[in-house]
Amino acid sequence: GQNIDQPTEMTATEGAIVQINCTYQTSGFNGLFWYQQHAGEAPTFLSYNVLDGLEEKGRFSSFLSRSKGYSYLLLKELQMKDSASYLCAVKGAAGNKLTFGGGTRVLVKP
Amino acid sequence: DTAVSQTPKYLVTQMGNDKSIKCEQNLGHDTMYWYKQDSKKFLKIMFSYNNKELIINETVPNRFSPKSPDKAHLNLHINSLELGDSAVYFCASSPGTALSYGYTFGSGTRLTVV
Numbered sequence: 001g002q003n004i005d006q007p008t009e010m011t012a013t014e015g016a017i018v019q020i021n022c023t024y025q026t027s028g029f030n031g032l033f034w035y036q037q038h039a040g041e042a043p044t045f046l047s048y049n050v051l052d053g054l055e056e057k058g059r060f061s062s063f064l065s066r067s068k069g070y071s072y073l074l075l076k077e078l079q080m081k082d083s084a085s086y087l088c089a090v091k092g093a094a095g096n097k098l099t100f101g102g103g104t105r106v107l108v109k110p
Numbered sequence: 111d112t113a114v115s116q117t118p119k120y121l122v123t124q125m126g127n128d129k130s131i132k133c134e135q136n137l138g139h140d141t142m143y144w145y146k147q148d149s150k151k152f153l154k155i156m157f158s159y160n161n162k163e164l165i166i167n168e169t170v171p172n173r174f175s176p177k178s179p180d181k182a183h184l185n186l187h188i189n190s191l192e193l194g195d196s197a198v199y200f201c202a203s204s205p206g207t208a209l210s211y212g213y214t215f216g217s218g219t220r221l222t223v224v
Contacts, residue, residue, distance in 0.1 A: 033212050042114075042200065042215035043153070050210065085151065096141065096207040097166055100153040 002026045004101035006088050011107045012078055020073045020086050020104045028093020034062050034073045035087040037103065043087055046073070075106070083108045113137050114216035116201050122222045123191055130187045131219045133201030141165075142184035143202040143213065144176060153200065159184055160207055191223045 003025045012018040024032070031050040035043035049055055049064035049071060061074040073086055085103040092099060114135045123129055135142065143166070144156040158166035159178040173189040184201060198220050202213040 031210060040218075042217045043213075044215070045212045048210065048212060087153065089153075096158065096160075096204065096211070097155055098213060099155070103151045103153075 002090065002092055002099040004088055004090055004099060006086075006101045006104045008102065009105045009107070011109060012075075014078055014080060014108055014110050016078050018075045018078060018106060020075070020088075020106070022071045022073070022088030022101060024069050024071070024088070024090050024101075026069075026090050026092040026099070029066060030091040030093070032062075032064055032071050033089040033091075033098065034060075034071075035089060035100075037085045037087060039084070046086075078108050080108050080110070082106065114201055114203055114214050116199075116216040116219050118219060119217065120220050120222075122224065125191055125193060125223055127191050128187070128189045129191060129221070130185055131199055131201075131221075132183070132185045133216055134183050135201075135203040135214070135216075136182065137203055137205075137214060139203035139214070140181055140206045141204045141211075142178065142181070143204075144184065144186050145200045145202060145215075147198045147200060147218070149197070157184075157186075165207070188221075191221075193223050196221055196223045 006022045034046040037043040047062035054063045059076045087103045088101040089098045141160045143158045157176040162178045178184045198218045201216040204211040
C-alpha cells in the first residue's frame with residue numbers, strides 16, 4: 001500500500017522561510033510531486049522530483065531523498081498569497097496513479 | 111480559455127437521486143482522472159481513462175460510473191446518492207501515462223447530499 005505523511009498545519013511570518021516535510025512509504029517509486037491548493041480552488045503543480053537532490057524554482061525549492069522516503073518543500077520570502085494547502089503526492093509502481101498526502105495548511109501572518 | 115472545466119461547480123441534491131458531473135479538457139491530453147476530496151482534504155483517485163480506455167478503477171461503489179465518449183471528455187454518473195458521497199470531486203488530465211507527467215486539475219464540483 002501507500003502511506004504519505006505531512007504535518008497538518010504550519011504558521012509562519014511574512015518574509016520568513018517555511019519547510020514542509022513529507023515522508024512516504026510506497027510500493028515502488030516513480031516520482032514525487034508538490035501541489036499548491038488555495039481554499040476552494042484546484043490544486044496547481046509546483047514541483048517534481050524523481051532523483052535525489054534539490055530542485056529550485058524561484059522562491060520554491062523541493063528536495064528528495066529516495067533512500068529515506070523523504071521530501072521537503074521550502075518556501076522562501078513568504079508572501080501573504082502563499083497561504084494555502086501544500087499537497088505531497090507520489091507515483092508508485094502502479095502506473096500513472098498519483099497518491100496524495102492529506103496536505104499541509106500554511107498560514108502566513110503579517 | 112479554461113484548460114480543464116467541470117460542470118456544475120456546485121450540486122446540492124437529495125439522498126437517492128442520480129446525478130452527473132461533466133468534465134472537458136482542451137489541452138489535447140490523452141489521460142483523464144476523477145479524484146474525490148473529502149472533508150479532511152484527502153484527495154483520493156477514483157478512475158482514470160487513457161484514450162477512452164479505463165486504466166485505473168479504485169475501490170469505488172458500483173453506484174459510480176465513469177464514461178469517456180472521447181479523450182477530451184470524462185463524465186461521472188452517480189446513482190442512488192448517499193450522504194457519504196458529499197465531497198468535492200476533481201477532474202484532472204495529463205499528457206499521457208508517462209511517469210513524469212503531472213496533472214492539471216479542474217476547479218472542482220462541490221457535491222452536497224441532503
